[in-house]
Amino acid sequence: MKLEKYRYIVVEGPIGVGKTSLAQRLAGHLNSALLLEKPAENPFLEKFYSDIPRYALPAQLFFLFQRATQVQSLAQLDMFAQATVSDFLLDKDQLFAGLTLSDAEHDLYQQIYRHLKPQAPQPDLVIYLQASPNTLVERIKRRGSSFEKNISEDYLWRLAETYTRFFYQFESAPVMIVNSENLNFVDNSEDFDLLLQQIEQMRGSREYFNRG
Template sequence: MILMAGMIGTGKTTVAELLSQALDTETFYESVGDNPILPDYYVDPKRWAFPLQIYFLNTRFKTIRQAMSHENNVLDRSLYEDLIFAELNYEAGNMTKLEFETYSDLLETMMEEVGAGNRRPDLLIYLDSDLQTALHRIKQRGRDYEQIDLHPELLHYYTTLHGKYREWIAHYNKTPVLVINSDQFDIYNEQDANELVALVKSTLEELQLATV
């Protein structure tokens, strides 16, 4: 099992699909388009932060459990990075201390469940990117509730999120990690795409040898 991680706009879903095709396996997606809470959260984060975090946590837990029933797969996001968003909401005053502690305890229980025994994911691929590239991709994606032009306060949120992600990956130790600078790969370019796939394959081979 391969997990993708990285800030909004780093290309997680696109890379996940590339790897799934190259490795002849299945992609499991985060539920965003049909998320009934996300648009409301962007309008009133204090009201919707806690329900949103629980919604994400539940859907990501279901997805990773579903993925575990398959021998090989790629997840475009997982619950391992979920705490980043909860911390942002708590620090911004959108979640109470009790809500944050309740959420954190539930997250830890779920991570213990999916990481037990030989079910631990094989590799987490962290897609790094500079902030401006991520913001450009967010704009290209075109979801109204993510756009800085429509919601200027999001610039501070994205800037803080970018720093939080880099802090998180520096201390992450739940699974093996491969850090890829997504600014250096244009995966719509065949040569770049092949180089990225080769890097992932060689990392998986090294990990397999290390466990023999």
Template sequence: MPTVPFIAIEGPIGIGKTSLAKKLSARFDFHLLKEIVEENPFLGKFYDNIEEWSFQTEMFFLCNRFKQLEDIEQKYLRKNKAVIADYHISKNMIFARRTLPADKFDKYEQIYHILTKDMPVPNIMIYMHASLDTILERIRKRGRDIEQNIKSSYLAQLADDYEAYMNEFEMLHPDIPVIRIDGDKMDFVKHQDDLENIISQVKQQMQYQQAISKH
């Protein structure tokens, strides 16, 4: 049976995940799954005081993303309808490991594994990365008030965490291709050629997976 495309885009805050997801969704006519961010009532407090508000923030994200993926599985993937998401739920562990104290992280990790045990896994990952300067510039340009208090040191740590996580992801999931996009060299919003390059890579991976699934 052919594999229905389920593509997830990942990368640090402000890198352009949602912008790319929208463009790919429009080009391929895939259902767009956008993560809930600004609706999180704890997020502003979190950026002001990470230690105080990390557990509430991470639990809100986990529960909402779980519900979103559950809906996506039932309404789209099981009906053989393709989906592109601007996040992967495993990002929760990247943030939780960075922000939660050890005792709360242990509890969080247990809940995470219970909730995600049977969740659908993307069959293509797009990983967007860039230098801290590029990330800061993109955050500034999009102008979300809630993000203006994010510390540069936190963003730098997060970028390193993502790099380590994606390297580990490729080792643990050799059957899931990872398309890496260098945000310092590619700007798919300004340059159509860059967008077409990414679209070409996605097409190639989808064709390859369809071919594999037929054998």
């Protein structure tokens, strides 16, 4: 199946939803470049999940600097030569900042964000993966990441709701909204092929894929 018109695809969604795994499989299928988040490099992340008020600002600023550097490198790529698949959208930094920072911290963060935000190409397609907070909890437990062990269920509920609001208003690129509750894109080739078919058949700026 051919998806040549999509030169820059972003897979997004809350923690534990499977965006990195899908991005990796898509990149392999398309023989494209792969641009991934690097959460393990954030020295504040594990502490953040244990004490959000104390570590939200340094954790968020680390991610902002990291992602801005990655997006700057993306802007220099020749996407006509090779497509790119990524597992993060720089705009979603605002989502996390609004969720975790105090008012004063958020004001400071916004000043830094406006100063730092690089000019980056908009995605040709965003695949937004959804799952219930209960499912996210189970998936996080299964993968056993050390820096995610202290994530609270309350935080995941708030994060999932914030993602829903964010993408409800998102109009910068076409969005395929995928309910991933009953889908396994890594181990089930049929699920992956169905997703590719849905993408091929997209006609509007917003489509939904839900396998009951």
